[in-house]
Amino acid sequence: MGDVNETTEFLPTTAYAVLGLLSFGEGLSGYELRQRALGSLRFFYWSPAQSQIYRELRRLEAQGFVAPQRVEQQDRPDKTVYRLTASGRSELVRWIESSPIDPPVIKHPAALRLFFGHVVSGERRHEILSNHMDNVEDVLGELEALTVGLDDDERVQLARAVSGWAVSIYRGDLRGAGAVASALDADPVSMR
């Protein structure tokens, strides 16, 4: 009979990711938002499909959290950049202040497959591992590039810190993968 609804409702996380990317002051188009997500959020969150970004922008505009502004460009197609409104900023603050901090969720294709690795050959198990380690090395390389790309501006201190955090996580992954590889060599699992 009438939920108390103690915790206020929030928009989906994607919406706050967009608001957050706009909170640095720049006006960004849907296209540019996608690039930013691919270039940074991807490493510790994920990156939404392009169509999803436009969808969120429409919703945020309807709510008054972002305001569109047409920008004419002579060298490229015109674009619509969005800016964070005052109420958009409050909404972002409200989310960061009061939304619950859930534990991280790791979607780990390699670990999932290896967990069921008893149904395949030892060769395939090693292949999965080395394949995965290559992936993670790549990610670490891109993260490196990202950190270097950030200037020493005060406003990117947090971005830099969070990038370093992601590096720690991926390094932990790499360390664990190495341990798994050793374990598989030391004590071969028979295939069943």
Added chain:
Amino acid sequence: MGDVNETTEFLPTTAYAVLGLLSFGEGLSGYELRQRALGSLRFFYWSPAQSQIYRELRRLEAQGFVAPQRVEQQDRPDKTVYRLTASGRSELVRWIESSPIDPPVIKHPAALRLFFGHVVSGERRHEILSNHMDNVEDVLGELEALTVGLDDDERVQLARAVSGWAVSIYRGDLRGAGAVASALDADPVSMR
């Protein structure tokens, strides 16, 4: 003009998680599958909603990858356990053998919020961090319990190895979180 469709189609990952859980030989009900997912897959993949499990079971049964078997119980409600069929096992093998090993995706609520942390106070930033670190300590505790719970049976070697892998990742997270905390203390970020 007719896509080549070079990579054969696969079912959604959830379906293979179910097949994988059944590949250890036990017949499991939807309810039990949910428990298994919560108890292990959760740490390196995620855990599907209960309704999703039943949905996948129906699809897998329709495809002939699992076979239902009614089990009457006197102490508890009867249940339907599902067993992996031969073709279900081949399908699982096919997936592990030939599906691409994508890089891991980390959904990290704390890092995402801190990335936009310049809009909130230093107190809230620290709160997010410590809140997150508590979460991860909890997860590590549960992973510990999981590893202890596994006997020395050969068939759980891989499960044990993968659990250890997850531990490495979460420890990397903790290490990174500590570094972020120090960085915030050393060089306070002004709120904007």
Added chain:
DNA sequence: GCCAGCATGTAAGGAGTTACATGATTAT
């Protein structure tokens, strides 16, 4: 001339969620 990047969108569908409903048994 054509492809790559910029820029925005629609359409269709799938995966996954929450909430609800039912009913049995066991423990408090």
Added chain:
DNA sequence: ATAATCATGTAACTCCTTACATGCTGGC
């Protein structure tokens, strides 16, 4: 009594994805 666990399911909805479509500009 009633709460908790076991066990299964439906209904409604949302997020998100893939695929497609359009058109412009710049470089090879």
